[in-house]
Amino acid sequence: MNTFYADPGPRRGLAAWMMSTDHKRIGIMYLAALLLFFSIGALLGVLIRLNLISPGTFVQAHNYNRLFTIHGIIMIFLFIIPGIPASFGNFFLPLHIGARDVAFPRINRLSWWLYLAGAVVVLESLFFGGGPLDTGWTFYAPYSIQTRTNVSMAVFGVFILGFSSILTGLNFITTIHRLRAPGMTWHRMPLFAWTLYATGWVQLLATPTIAITLLLVILERFFGLGFFDPSKGGDPLLFEHLFWIYSHPAVYIMVLPAMGIISEVVPVFARKVIFGYRVVAYSALAIASVGYLVWGHHMFTSGMSDTARVVFSFFTFLVAVPSGMKVFNWLGTLYKGSIRLDAPLLFALSFIFLFSVGGLTGLIQSAVATNLHLHSTYWIVAHFHYVMFGGMGFSFLAALHYWFPKMFGRMYRERPAKIGWLVFFLGFNILYFSMFILGYNGMPRRYYDYPPQYFTGQLVSTIGSWVLAAGLIIIFRNLIVAFYRGPKAPDNPWGGSTLEWQVPSPPPRENFEEIPVITRGPYLFE
Amino acid sequence: MISDISNTAAKVDLAFLYITGMSVVLLVLITSFMVYSLVRYNVKRHPRAEQIEGNVATEIILTVIPVILVLVMFYIGWTNFSYLRNAPKDAIPVTVRGMMWSWHFEYKNGKQNDVLNVPVGKPVELILTSADVIHSFYIPAFRIKEDAVPGMKTHLWFKAGEIGSYDVFCTEYCGTGHSHMVSKVVVMAQDAFDKWYAGAGAAGKENKGLQLLQAKGCLGCHTADGAGKIGPTFKGIFGRKTVILTNGKEREIVVDEDYIRRSVLQPAADIVKGYPNIMPVIPVTKDELDTIVATLEELK
Numbered sequence: 001m002n003t004f005y006a007d008p009g010p011r012r013g014l015a016a017w018m019m020s021t022d023h024k025r026i027g028i029m030y031l032a033a034l035l036l037f038f039s040i041g042a043l044l045g046v047l048i049r050l051n052l053i054s055p056g057t058f059v060q061a062h063n064y065n066r067l068f069t070i071h072g073i074i075m076i077f078l079f080i081i082p083g084i085p086a087s088f089g090n091f092f093l094p095l096h097i098g099a100r101d102v103a104f105p106r107i108n109r110l111s112w113w114l115y116l117a118g119a120v121v122v123l124e125s126l127f128f129g130g131g132p133l134d135t136g137w138t139f140y141a142p143y144s145i146q147t148r149t150n151v152s153m154a155v156f157g158v159f160i161l162g163f164s165s166i167l168t169g170l171n172f173i174t175t176i177h178r179l180r181a182p183g184m185t186w187h188r189m190p191l192f193a194w195t196l197y198a199t200g201w202v203q204l205l206a207t208p209t210i211a212i213t214l215l216l217v218i219l220e221r222f223f224g225l226g227f228f229d230p231s232k233g234g235d236p237l238l239f240e241h242l243f244w245i246y247s248h249p250a251v252y253i254m255v256l257p258a259m260g261i262i263s264e265v266v267p268v269f270a271r272k273v274i275f276g277y278r279v280v281a282y283s284a285l286a287i288a289s290v291g292y293l294v295w296g297h298h299m300f301t302s303g304m305s306d307t308a309r310v311v312f313s314f315f316t317f318l319v320a321v322p323s324g325m326k327v328f329n330w331l332g333t334l335y336k337g338s339i340r341l342d343a344p345l346l347f348a349l350s351f352i353f354l355f356s357v358g359g360l361t362g363l364i365q366s367a368v369a370t371n372l373h374l375h376s377t378y379w380i381v382a383h384f385h386y387v388m389f390g391g392m393g394f395s396f397l398a399a400l401h402y403w404f405p406k407m408f409g410r411m412y413r414e415r416p417a418k419i420g421w422l423v424f425f426l427g428f429n430i431l432y433f434s435m436f437i438l439g440y441n442g443m444p445r446r447y448y449d450y451p452p453q454y455f456t457g458q459l460v461s462t463i464g465s466w467v468l469a470a471g472l473i474i475i476f477r478n479l480i481v482a483f484y485r486g487p488k489a490p491d492n493p494w495g496g497s498t499l500e501w502q503v504p505s506p507p508p509r510e511n512f513e514e515i516p517v518i519t520r521g522p523y524l525f526e
Numbered sequence: 527m528i529s530d531i532s533n534t535a536a537k538v539d540l541a542f543l544y545i546t547g548m549s550v551v552l553l554v555l556i557t558s559f560m561v562y563s564l565v566r567y568n569v570k571r572h573p574r575a576e577q578i579e580g581n582v583a584t585e586i587i588l589t590v591i592p593v594i595l596v597l598v599m600f601y602i603g604w605t606n607f608s609y610l611r612n613a614p615k616d617a618i619p620v621t622v623r624g625m626m627w628s629w630h631f632e633y634k635n636g637k638q639n640d641v642l643n644v645p646v647g648k649p650v651e652l653i654l655t656s657a658d659v660i661h662s663f664y665i666p667a668f669r670i671k672e673d674a675v676p677g678m679k680t681h682l683w684f685k686a687g688e689i690g691s692y693d694v695f696c697t698e699y700c701g702t703g704h705s706h707m708v709s710k711v712v713v714m715a716q717d718a719f720d721k722w723y724a725g726a727g728a729a730g731k732e733n734k735g736l737q738l739l740q741a742k743g744c745l746g747c748h749t750a751d752g753a754g755k756i757g758p759t760f761k762g763i764f765g766r767k768t769v770i771l772t773n774g775k776e777r778e779i780v781v782d783e784d785y786i787r788r789s790v791l792q793p794a795a796d797i798v799k800g801y802p803n804i805m806p807v808i809p810v811t812k813d814e815l816d817t818i819v820a821t822l823e824e825l826k
Contacts, residue, residue, distance in 0.1 A: 061705065061706075062702045065699075065702065065704070134701070134702075142658070142659050143659040146658070146659060146804075148802075148803075230677025231676070235677070236659075236676065236678075237675065270567070270575060271569075272575040273579055275579070275581075276585055277579070277580065279580070301673055303672065303673050303680040306607070309607070310604055310607065314600055317597065317599060318596065321589065321592050324592045325585075327556060329580075329585075332581075334560065334567065335563050335567065336567055336572070336575065336576040336578060337563070338567060338569045338573055338575040339564055339569060340569045341564065349560060353557055356552075356556050357553060360549035363549055363599055364545050364549060366599075366600075367541060367600065367604075367607075368604060369537060369538055369541040369602070369603045370538055370542045370603060372671060372672075373669035375662075375671060376662060376671070441666065442667070442695070444664065444695045444705075446704060447695075447704065448704070448705045449706065450705065451708075525575065525577070526577055
């Protein structure tokens with residue numbers, strides 16, 4: 001039988017990809033785009049670190065501010081938010097639930113086009129008007145209203161990206177409700193599908209808020225309407241609220257699917273059914289719903305009322321509980337398993353460790369008293385890199401190594417993957433752990449220059465960035481070699497028990513010759 | 527571990543120590559259980575996995591314990607917070623104004639400064655606001671910060687415990703000069719503070735003028751010695767031929783007293799070519815404006 005690569009449909013060449021409604025082709029295209037933007041974002045990150053060991057040698061203040069802004073925008077809006085749902089979600093959700101495609105294949109293609117259009121507009125903003133924006137990825141008003149850099153075009157790009165995200169969420173929710181194979185009850189679904197389901201609702205319900213907020217910024221910049229500028233009767237805090245009402249739930253858009261991948265990888269390499277399936281599944285829904293009520297913890301020093309701060313702190317502590325339950329259940333899955341420590345599991349277990357560091361430091365800064373000190377320092381930068389990069393980033397790499405044979409039909413070499421992992425993991429911790437110490441000592445974030453007492457910490461962190469980059473190069477070199485020259489992958493190299501491992505590698509165009517009838521849960525290894 | 531530099535530092539450090547302590551214990555437990563399982567249940571040692579689908583008692587225990595822990599952490603944060611946010615009635619009020627990119631402090635008797643002088647052992651309440659965009663007033667040694675928001679009054683308080691000089695940073699990103707928007711808190715002995723607070727100082731006329739420029743934050747962007755900074759230098763400003771933009775149109779003028787006065791009162795009216803339009807409106811009295819004009823006239 002032909003793989004989906006060999007069966008392009010009615011069109012040829014580029015159109016066979018761009019005009020395709022095949023969820024697998026769309027997933028592969030997203031993956032390529034995400035990896036491209038991740039590389040650009042990572043390169044900018046290395047440049048930021050380079051400036052910080054010798055401020056002024058490589059870039060000046062204004063360009064430094066642009067550098068961290070673009071690093072943030074590319075990483076957040078072009079990589080992490082679309083991230084796992086758009087790439088692995090598109091490729092594997094229909095396979096996981098026994099469907100031939102998503103519910104609305106043409107809307108799925110529209111999402112992809114909107115993503116490309118949004119990315120093009122964001123990148124265009126760097127070259128037109130006042131040049132690259134310098135607001136930070138948070139676009140805080142009134143600075144974003146006053147700066148003469150090209151804020152309007154960039155936020156319009158983000159506005160378009162938002163629609164891509166909304167449509168993907170809508171598509172996945174409908175797919176899960178309507179297209180499960182016969183016998184695929186909710187509690188027989190793989191946990192990755194559960195997290196995509198929870199994520200879909202957040203994408204659908206939270207994203208419109210950022211779209212409106214960014215439109216208000218554009219209106220205020222072009223027509224001088226005073227939504228956020230206090231000299232015109234506006235309120236800067238209104239912007240912060242509107243921004244975080246989306247951007248905090250967006251954290252769960254990034255991290256929930258990452259958790260889904262860990263829930264797939266751990267059972268397979270422990271050869272053991274997941275511990276507490278329902279707890280893991282429902283905790284995703286709990287995180288997604290309580291996650292709507294915690295945005296104010298980004299505003300603990302904003303001038304918001306003290307009562308509001310305490311209430312937001314309370315909900316923030318509560319949202320930690322379901323995340324903790326997931327961690328405990330993954331550990332429970334390892335317990336009395338029969339563990340093979342292959343590359344995907346190494347990345348998945350690093351996720352558990354790094355996400356725990358990120359989550360537990362999150363608790364320290366969610367207490368309103370300690371937040372007074374830690375807010376807006378390097379501590380926060382360290383925290384969210386542990387959660388985002390240590391969480392979503394490591395999970396993304398776990399997924400890439402886990403599903404590489406299925407997606408590309410080839411095997412990579414295990415040894416370089418493990419060496420790359422080790423270098424990357426060490427570099428990651430050198431780079432970001434030193435930021436916790438810098439932050440505790442009072443180093444503010446988004447500083448182009450700093451007093452001399454912070455030099456040592458900055459130097460260590462920058463050295464970490466080089467080690468991390470070396471690790472990434474080893475990892476991706478290995479995968480690129482495998483992509484071109486790797487030996488042919490068997491259908492089920494890891495002995496996985498979910499449906500994608502029952503079809504050939506790579507899967508045929510229609511996924512299943514016959515829609516399977518499901519009679520058992522997703523993680524059976526006996 | 528617990529700093530006595532200010533009352534706030536002691537409170538924040540104690541809360542930090544408790545919460546971090548609990549978190550470290552949790553992290554160590556999680557990580558060691560993970561490593562233990564990896565070693566003990568490796569495929570070589572344990573070739574056959576035991577299929578355990580879950581355990582209700584374990585799940586309940588592992589839910590209840592974290593709930594209790596996070597509620598304790600929340601409580602620690604909360605009790606200390608109420609103390610940290612409510613200044614005692616007898617606190618000395620100081621108005622803090624953030625502007626791109628300097629801090630300006632004004633005391634009850636009208637005294638102004640660009641560093642925050644405070645007496646040791648006395649509660650001080652800061653009332654924060656901003657002249658342009660959002661800034662955040664942060665004293666790392668005291669472990670406190672609060673945003674300075676245009677159009678709003680926010681507040682902070684502390685009681686300094688040790689004489690010394692401590693960094694003040696801006697921690698809300700505010701543009702090109704953000705990382706140089708720094709100042710100092712100078713904690714003085716009571717009599718030294720009283721003397722400074724009451725006295726006008728023995729400085730001469732020019733010196734007094736420069737002090738005013740300093741206090742108003744002007745020297746954050748303009749130099750008095752001809753060096754370049756964010757704005758044009760004050761040195762030799764009178765009579766200088768300058769190209770300015772008025773409503774986007776270029777014209778050449780010679781700087782005179784009227785121009786100086788207009789530039790202080792309406793900074794956005796005329797922009798010197800090649801410089802950003804970012805100067806905030808800084809409130810000045812008529813006397814202060816006269817002093818500024820006189821001072822600039824003498825900076826040849």
